[in-house]
Amino acid sequence: MSLYYVQKFLYELNRDPRVQSEYEADRDGAVAGYELSEIERDALTEPDIGLLYHLGVNGQILMHFAALHKIEWADYLQLMRDGLVQHGPVREGVYAVTGYEGTDAHSASLGQVTPNTNAKDA
Amino acid sequence: MPLVYAGVCPHAPGITGRQDQADPAVRDSLYVAFDTMRQRLEASNPDALVVVAAEHFANFFMNNMPSYAMGMADFYEGPIEDPGWLGIDRVRVPGNRDLSEQLIKSVMETHDVAFAEEWRFDHGISVPLHFLTPTYDLPVIPVNINCQGPPLTPLGRAWNFGEAIRRAADARPERIALIGTGGISHWPATPDSGKINVEWDLEFMDRWCRNDRDQLLSYSDEETYLDAGQGGFEIRAHIAIAAAAAGSKGTLHYYEPIPIFSVGCGLADFAL
Numbered sequence: 047m048s049l050y051y052v053q054k055f056l057y058e059l060n061r062d063p064r065v066q067s068e069y070e071a072d073r074d075g076a077v078a079g080y081e082l083s084e085i086e087r088d089a090l091t092e093p094d095i096g097l098l099y100h101l102g103v104n105g106q107i108l109m110h111f112a113a114l115h116k117i118e119w120a121d122y123l124q125l126m127r128d129g130l131v132q133h134g135p136v137r138e139g140v141y142a143v144t145g146y147e148g149t150d151a152h153s154a155s156l157g158q159v160t161p162n163t164n165a166k167d168a
Numbered sequence: 169m170p171l172v173y174a175g176v177c178p179h180a181p182g183i184t185g186r187q188d189q190a191d192p193a194v195r196d197s198l199y200v201a202f203d204t205m206r207q208r209l210e211a212s213n214p215d216a217l218v219v220v221a222a223e224h225f226a227n228f229f230m231n232n233m234p235s236y237a238m239g240m241a242d243f244y245e246g247p248i249e250d251p252g253w254l255g256i257d258r259v260r261v262p263g264n265r266d267l268s269e270q271l272i273k274s275v276m277e278t279h280d281v282a283f284a285e286e287w288r289f290d291h292g293i294s295v296p297l298h299f300l301t302p303t304y305d306l307p308v309i310p311v312n313i314n315c316q317g318p319p320l321t322p323l324g325r326a327w328n329f330g331e332a333i334r335r336a337a338d339a340r341p342e343r344i345a346l347i348g349t350g351g352i353s354h355w356p357a358t359p360d361s362g363k364i365n366v367e368w369d370l371e372f373m374d375r376w377c378r379n380d381r382d383q384l385l386s387y388s389d390e391e392t393y394l395d396a397g398q399g400g401f402e403i404r405a406h407i408a409i410a411a412a413a414a415g416s417k418g419t420l421h422y423y424e425p426i427p428i429f430s431v432g433c434g435l436a437d438f439a440l
């Protein structure tokens with residue numbers, strides 16, 4: 047497993063429009079130069095946000111990858127939750143889940159209203 | 169010239185990027201608080217603004233991660249993120265290379281620091297500047313403390329770094345303002361995004377306002393992670409500002425947990 051190189055690729059993709067163009071034109075080619083397992087390559091090219099989160103990719107890197115794929119915020123959060131259900135807890139890195147009940151429920155407990163949120167986020 | 173301003177504010181990208189998804193009354197109260205902070209900052213009549221932030225893999229990565237870095241350029245650019253996603257237009261922000269170099273040399277007397285002649289601001293700096301220097305006419309000196317990629321610098325070192333910044337600023341003829349951005353409790357960009365520990369935030373900000381060094385430095389990263397999420401590691405920025413304002417008392421002007429912005433929003437400054 048090479049979480050470092052998964053994140054390295056995403057770091058370079060996030061910050062460099064040229065890498066983004068390359069990835070758009072040829073996803074396999076774009077990741078070819080990185081030391082990745084087959085699972086990691088597939089997760090990056092498919093892309094599989096939930097699997098990448100399970101593998102330990104930092105959310106500060108992953109959220110931009112999701113945005114690049116035009117994934118809305120609430121959907122991004124849900125994909126990570128689905129990934130944990132499907133693949134199990136985060137394998138590496140700093141993350142552990144806390145059983146958070148979601149933005150809407152949390153807002154309500156604080157006496158706030160959060161309009162227009164995606165139902166999936168509840 | 170002694171430091172003219174020292175404050176802290178949040179920097180979460182949702183503050184601008186997800187503004188349409190928030191309760192308008194709550195959002196607007198935060199925006200008013202930011203604008204009030206802008207007025208206090210402007211009233212200090214600064215020549216330059218030093219922004220101590222915790223960036224998020226925009227310029228610094230684990231191939232070569234500095235625990236501390238300071239910008240040394242005449243201009244910067246930001247945000248590095250998609251402007252549509254962040255809700256902030258990309259701009260060129262003025263810097264001051266000479267002043268940066270003088271500050272860096274002074275800081276280096278007591279604290280190792282990397283320097284960077286290129287820096288593309290991410291939301292850690294771009295969100296605060298959007299509110300605090302909306303016309304981008306104040307030279308900015310960006311400073312980063314690595315709060316993302318462990319191993320992380322100990323809190324006591326962040327305090328020492330803040331003291332070094334204070335000494336460096338005091339030795340300059342320019343009027344230097346200082347802000348720290350980040351925190352407080354949050355679990356950003358994870359499935360727990362939106363969770364906020366209000367009690368923990370208020371306790372931390374109470375310690376910050378009292379500028380109680382021992383209490384500020386008493387958190388372990390293990391405790392912080394459990395109680396305040398990985399976003400809580402960014403208290404290093406707050407601690408550096410408290411050290412720079414050591415001996416002064418602070419005021420928490422605004423605090424509101426805003427789940428859709430994924431963060432407890434605390435805006436505070438010291439009476440220097």
Ligand SMILES: [Fe+2]
Pocket residue numbers: 179180222224292350351399402
């Ligand atoms: Fe942050």
